[in-house]
Amino acid sequence: FEGGFEFGSDSPTDSSDEFTGPVPVVAVVGRPNVGKSTLVNRIIGRRQAVVEDKPGVTRDRVPYDAQWNGRRFTVVDTGGWEPDARDRAAAIAAQAEIAVQTADVVVFVVDVSVGATDVDEAAVKMLRRSHKPVILVANKADNQNLELEAVSLWSLGLGEPHPISALHGRGSGDLLDDILNALPPTPLVTEGGPRGPRRVALVGRPNVGKSSLLNRLAKEERAVVDSVAGTTVDPVDSLVEMAGEVWQFVDTAGLRKRVHQASGTEYYASLRTAGAVEAAEVAVVLLDSGEVISEQDQRVITQVIESGRALVIAFNKWDLVDEDRRFYLDKEIDRDLKRVTWAIRVNISAKTGRAVDKLAPAIRRALASWETRIPTGALNQWLTALTQATPHPVRGGRAPRILFATQAGAAPPRFVLFTTGPFDAGYLRFIERKLREEYGFEGTPVEISVKPRK
Numbered sequence: 009f010e011g012g013f014e015f016g017s018d019s020p021t022d023s024s025d026e027f028t029g030p031v032p033v034v035a036v037v038g039r040p041n042v043g044k045s046t047l048v049n050r051i052i053g054r055r056q057a058v059v060e061d062k063p064g065v066t067r068d069r070v071p072y073d074a075q076w077n078g079r080r081f082t083v084v085d086t087g088g089w090e091p092d093a094r095d096r097a098a099a100i101a102a103q104a105e106i107a108v109q110t111a112d113v114v115v116f117v118v119d120v121s122v123g124a125t126d127v128d129e130a131a132v133k134m135l136r137r138s139h140k141p142v143i144l145v146a147n148k149a150d151n152q153n154l155e156l157e158a159v160s161l162w163s164l165g166l167g168e169p170h171p172i173s174a175l176h177g178r179g180s181g182d183l184l185d186d187i188l189n190a191l192p193p194t195p196l197v198t199e200g201g202p203r204g205p206r207r208v209a210l211v212g213r214p215n216v217g218k219s220s221l222l223n224r225l226a227k228e229e230r231a232v233v234d235s236v237a238g239t240t241v242d243p244v245d246s247l248v249e250m251a252g253e254v255w256q257f258v259d260t261a262g263l264r265k266r267v268h269q270a271s272g273t274e275y276y277a278s279l280r281t282a283g284a285v286e287a288a289e290v291a292v293v294l295l296d297s298g299e300v301i302s303e304q305d306q307r308v309i310t311q312v313i314e315s316g317r318a319l320v321i322a323f324n325k326w327d328l329v330d331e332d333r334r335f336y337l338d339k340e341i342d343r344d345l346k347r348v349t350w351a352i353r354v355n356i357s358a359k360t361g362r363a364v365d366k367l368a369p370a371i372r373r374a375l376a377s378w379e380t381r382i383p384t385g386a387l388n389q390w391l392t393a394l395t396q397a398t399p400h401p402v403r404g405g406r407a408p409r410i411l412f413a414t415q416a417g418a419a420p421p422r423f424v425l426f427t428t429g430p431f432d433a434g435y436l437r438f439i440e441r442k443l444r445e446e447y448g449f450e451g452t453p454v455e456i457s458v459k460p461r462k
């Protein structure tokens with residue numbers, strides 16, 4: 009939960025080919041009425057602009073999800089920036105400055121039909137101080153004559169002006185190309201195209217029943233298939249049909265052959281677990297219901313969480329659980345599995361086949377949570393309401409606040425909070441708990457990191 013999340017530092021645990029760094033942020037700033045909202049609407053492809061004709065209509069920083077040429081980014085609309093503004097207008101200007109600070113690229117909009125004003129010049133000074141890359145937009149260049157006027161904006165010292173008409177769309181494609189070029193590598197839009205079977209790791213300490221379960225699944229569901237059209241499967245994996253779907257159980261060679269690593273030290277067992285978990289999207293951790301939850305069980309669970317994989321906990325050998333054992337097991341679960349209350353649990357018996365059909369739905373649910381994406385606008389709205397109702401406790405005379413939040417990636421869901429200062433671990437746990445209450449995330453770890461403003 010510590011801060012220090014760095015842009016571009018990709019999680020080493022992610023094996024998908026999608027770039028999963030944070031979604032970069034583009035802030036659109038400029039004085040009132042130059043056409044910022046119109047431009048944002050054009051970028052996000054919304055036809056009916058929610059634009060008011062009055063200058064300085066209050067608008068907080070409003071983030072929207074946008075994409076261009078198969079890349080995703082967030083665009084933040086800001087109210088008009090005025091250097092000497094008072095009261096409400098001053099607050100709006102402050103919001104625009106915050107937007108600049110939390111952005112990767114700033115799009116600075118000037119009204120070319122008016123030309124550069126003193127206010128524009130003052131904004132340029134603020135932008136310089138921010139050291140952010142700035143793209144200068146000469147908006148309202150509705151015709152060729154106005155387009156030529158854009159040349160006069162070189163005088164602002166922000167490089168080449170981009171003449172566009174946000175209203176009519178003129179020049180906006182070229183502008184978007186240039187915005188993307190200025191951004192750090194951006195996540196690809198994941199296409200819902202065909203992909204191989206979902207990858208599942210069956211893990212747990214020796215003798216919990218992994219090979220028994222695999223054999224049971226293979227028998228029960230009739231087929232251990234060797235290949236699926238259009239996919240290549242590692243020979244150490246097993247393809248098993250379960251609930252009408254083919255699943256790839258990874259790194260099962262040892263289990264299939266029933267070679268017993270009883271001789272293997274715990275060290276090798278944990279290496280094997282690590283390998284399987286890394287190769288999988290979801291891990292089913294088997295526990296022996298007949299025995300006390302051990303430290304070795306805990307370490308397996310930790311490996312799954314630290315790898316950022318979806319998690320299902322299967323209490324195997326449920327046929328051995330009597331009322332007495334049940335009583336103690338419930339206590340152990342309360343005490344030892346407190347940190348994974350979000351994990352989906354199933355009580356099964358590989359020996360009798362009890363509830364083995366519960367596995368597939370549990371795995372599917374965990375994977376769905378794992379891949380959840382919350383739209384940036386909804387996330388920020390929800391967080392604003394939450395933190396207004398329950399603000400961070402005061403630290404050193406003031407309460408640190410969230411300026412802006414974004415889901416940096418999925419699988420597992422990762423959130424970055426841009427804040428005015430460091431956040432307490434306790435408050436982050438509170439946010440995670442509320443996030444889970446609101447959005448579910450059953451069966452998946454969730455990461456929240458904080459990027460305090462410098």
Ligand code: GDP
Pocket residue numbers: 038039040041042043044045046047059060061063064088147148149150172173174175176
């Ligand atoms: P904001 O205050 O900077 O967000 O500006 P708005 O997007 O609200 O636009 C202010 C006014 O300028 C509205 O009446 C828009 O319709 C108009 N406008 C925006 N872009 C253009 C443009 O490219 N050409 C023309 N002629 N008008 C525009």
Ligand code: GDP
Pocket residue numbers: 212213214215216217218219220221263324325326327328356357358359360
């Ligand atoms: P692995 O080392 O995790 O692959 O465990 P195995 O599948 O080899 O199982 C270890 C022992 O537990 C074997 O003697 C199995 O017959 C037994 N076993 C596995 N599943 C169950 C179960 O659901 N109930 C009972 N009673 N025994 C089981």
